[in-house]
Amino acid sequence: MNSIFDTRRYLIPFRTGLLPQIFCDTLVLGSGVAGLRSAIGSSAKGQVIVCAKDSLDHTNTAWAQGGIAGAMHRDDTVEAHIADTLTAGAGLCDIDAVDLICRQGPNRIQEIIDWGMQLDRDESGEFLVGREGGHNASRVYHSGGDATGIELQRTLIDKAKSKDNIRLFDHCFVIDLLTQSNKENAPVLGAMTWHPKYGLQVIWARTTILAMGGAGQVYRETSNPRVATADGIALAYRAGAQIADMEFIQFHPTTLYIPGAARALISEAVRGEGAHLLDHAGHRFMPEIHELAELAPRDVVASAIVSQLAQQGGKHVWLDCRHIHHFKSRFPGIYNTLQSFELDPATDLIPVHPAAHYAIGGVRTDLRTRTNLPNLLAVGEVSCTGLHGANRLASNSLLEGLVMGAIAGEEAANRADTSPVLPSQTVSVIEHSNHAELDLDDVRSSLRSTMWINAGIERTPTKLDDACTMFDLWGRYTLDKIFEVPEGWEVQNMLTVGALIARAALSRSHSIGAHQLIADPAQSQPSSPQNPLHSIWTRGSTSPLYTNRISTIDNSEIPDSQQPIAEPKSNPGVSNN
Secondary structure, eight states: OOSGGGOOSOSSOEEGGGSOEEEEEEEEEOOSHHHHHHHHHHTTSSOEEEEOSSSTTOSTTTTOOSOEEOOOSTTOOHHHHHHHHHHHTTTOOOHHHHHHHHHHHHHHHHHHHHTTOOOOBOTTSOBOEEOOTTOSSOOEEOSTTTOHHHHHHHHHHHHHHTOTTEEEEOSOEEEEEEESOSSTTOOEEEEEEEETTTEEEEEEEEEEEEOOOOOGGGSSSBSSOTTOSSHHHHHHHHHTOOEEOTTOEEEEEEEEOOTTSOOEEOOHHHHHTTOEEEOTTSOBOGGGTOTTGGGSOHHHHHHHHHHHHHHHOSSOEEEEOTTOTTHHHHOHHHHHHHHHTTOOTTTSOEEEEEEEEEEOOEEEOOTTSBOSSTTEEEOGGGEEOSSSTTSOOTTHHHHHHHHHHHHHHHHHHHTTTSSOOOOOOOEEOOOOOOSOOOOHHHHHHHHHHHHHHHSSSEEOHHHHHHHHHHHHHHHHHHTTSOOSSHHHHHHHHHHHHHHHHHHHHHHOOSOBTTBEEOOOTTOOOOOOOSSOOEEEEOTTOSSOEEESOSSSOOSOOOBGGGOOOOOOOOOTTOOOO
């Protein structure tokens, strides 16, 4: 194995004919907003199985403190929501994806309200609407102040459980997608799974919907839960799916910084209520950097914090909430977290630091959630539709999960009356490794530190190149091994996706959005193209393809080595900031 990109097709050896077999019409991998909304939609026809890696509610969705963005208020318009999304995306958004999701969003939010989701209201019964970073209007809706994700997760689980033809499998680790062959663009037939009680199982499906969340755990500093180990992107990559824009990782500007403790998110909504960022001298620095100050797009705020730390030293800046008199009632969950560390937002400054928060890139899909692999759909954070461009607008992710989840469910339901689900005699043979073994815990810790230091908020070509070299080394001694438990498979997935992020970042030679490239000493900072392109990666390739559109999947892209990056005509209405 000469490179991490030579990764084998399957993680384990198996013969499907010797394993327990389960059949369904639609297999949904993931139990967050996108997965459950897909399952509910696909249950209109046929049998549906949902696989959750942990408990059903242990997802990025449930951890979401922020709200759901949608143009539902009388003082807002869909066109304004579209404009803010395009601006945050720094010229790389697919306009068709932005238009679709912003326009369908209000109906999907109303639908989830009709299903029982409780959004915050004022004393007169009107919905409370807030404003978050990058939004020029108040259009973000919350539940329980800072518990939107928990309430959305509850509502969708209850709705899914009400459907007799949806089976919910918790603690079901998805190891790999099964394909008809190992050839390019082979149809997906289901998945290989592992359960602590039942062991290995094969689930065959007419349609498989990938909704396995993001990749935050590949970074040492992250707001993501422990389960977000990039499994979905990695297994799609091994199966031959196109992976887009992996260099764009959004770093949330404000997570609670307590040495030795896991990073706890301090929601964007806190700054929406008027909280200020202060340096160690007590100076409020954001108004000098952006006209929206603390409500600038997240990449701007995160980069500004990093610059402050570089200038003044220290590990964090301060978030000043002392003037927000209703903090306890508005943000009860955050308040309780602060209290557990003996911090009182009424009297204390809160130490905050950026952390990896959201994978903007992922499995490339069209606007019907279809990938380049027949029978495989992808939705939510694991996917890349072009909605977010180079930097996600705050609170657009839950909205995307609802809108695209509904579309995926409709796509799957429409296929339920077609050809029957038939098993395939798939065999995976893996030769014994002659390489020494590395300590898994050490590899996990080292790769996370490397990603934070070398492929974090501010990157240089030299650091990215070093990261790629280290991933090749770790991969040589880890990706060729056979593991029998999720801890091993997770590290293999994290290695694969970490390498994709680092290689994609190294290949993009200019700063844009969440990809902040700093020139090495003695090098001039390269100029940015007016109309940047999306990067596309496939299994086995060491350089990307480029395209001007994510949501139209064809095979017309040509390798980077053959292409002088001739930029397409600018999309109207896109801001190249």
